Amino acid sequence: MNVLEAIAARRSVREYTDRPVSRETIEQLLSAAVQAPSARNAQNWAFGVIQGRDRVREMGERARVACLAELDRQGVTGDFRDRLADPNVQPFHGAAALIVIYATTQDQFATINCSLAAQNLMLAATELGLGTCWIGIAAPLFNDPDTKRELGVAEDYLAVAPLILGYPAGDTPRRPKNPPQILFWQQ
Ligand SMILES: Cc1cc2nc3c(=O)[nH]c(=O)nc-3n(C[C@H](O)[C@H](O)[C@H](O)COP(=O)(O)O)c2cc1C
Numbered sequence: 337m338n339v340l341e342a343i344a345a346r347r348s349v350r351e352y353t354d355r356p357v358s359r360e361t362i363e364q365l366l367s368a369a370v371q372a373p374s375a376r377n378a379q380n381w382a383f384g385v386i387q388g389r390d391r392v393r394e395m396g397e398r399a400r401v402a403c404l405a406e407l408d409r410q411g412v413t414g415d416f417r418d419r420l421a422d423p424n425v426q427p428f429h430g431a432a433a434l435i436v437i438y439a440t441t442q443d444q445f446a447t448i449n450c451s452l453a454a455q456n457l458m459l460a461a462t463e464l465g466l467g468t469c470w471i472g473i474a475a476p477l478f479n480d481p482d483t484k485r486e487l488g489v490a491e492d493y494l495a496v497a498p499l500i501l502g503y504p505a506g507d508t509p510r511r512p513k514n515p516p517q518i519l520f521w522q523q
Pocket of ligand 1: 346347348349350469470471472473474511
């Protein structure tokens with residue numbers, strides 16, 4: 337699979353088999369992540385890994401509760417909030433592993449750099465036959481000071497990209513993508 341093929345094949349996967357993801361595979365993904373470009377080559381990212389379906393599911397439940405609490409704190413109402421209130425919702429979709437990418441500094445490029453590392457990781461995962469999905473709703477959990485303390489993450493690190501991964505159960509249809517909107521193309 338070349339890079340263009342990986343870009344075309346990547347999907348946000350929300351159904352996984354129970355096949356575990358090995359430590360070696362996760363190390364390969366992290367190596368791909370850190371090849372990403374970063375402003376001034378700052379490489380201001382760090383990673384947390386949770387392996388094992390049960391532990392991931394448990395963190396998913398905590399992520400659901402933390403996100404719901406955050407939405408309620410902000411006074412957000414509506415379908416999205418109400419769906420999260422359902423205790424049967426599994427935000428980590430039965431994934432076998434979770435990787436959280438943290439920004440280790442707070443400069444203007446930190447979250448951009450982490451997002452580039454995340455995309456590298458997701459494309460590398462595609463090449464290795466894994467599915468991934470960025471789970472933005474898990475950010476409140478991983479940015480919670482108590483959770484950081486529990487996981488040994490510095491207080492001032494920012495959880496940017498919680499990524500679930502695992503072996504996909506079946507095919508995920510391609511989401512429709514708009515053609516590029518070209519604002520200028522001078523010659
Ligand atoms: C910043 C970000 C946050 C996201 N948060 C979630 C999320 O909380 N839950 C989820 O199921 N998918 C989440 N996604 C996945 C998007 O829904 C998905 O990328 C989009 O629907 C396009 O589908 P595709 O990735 O298969 O092309 C997130 C994606 C990004 C980039």
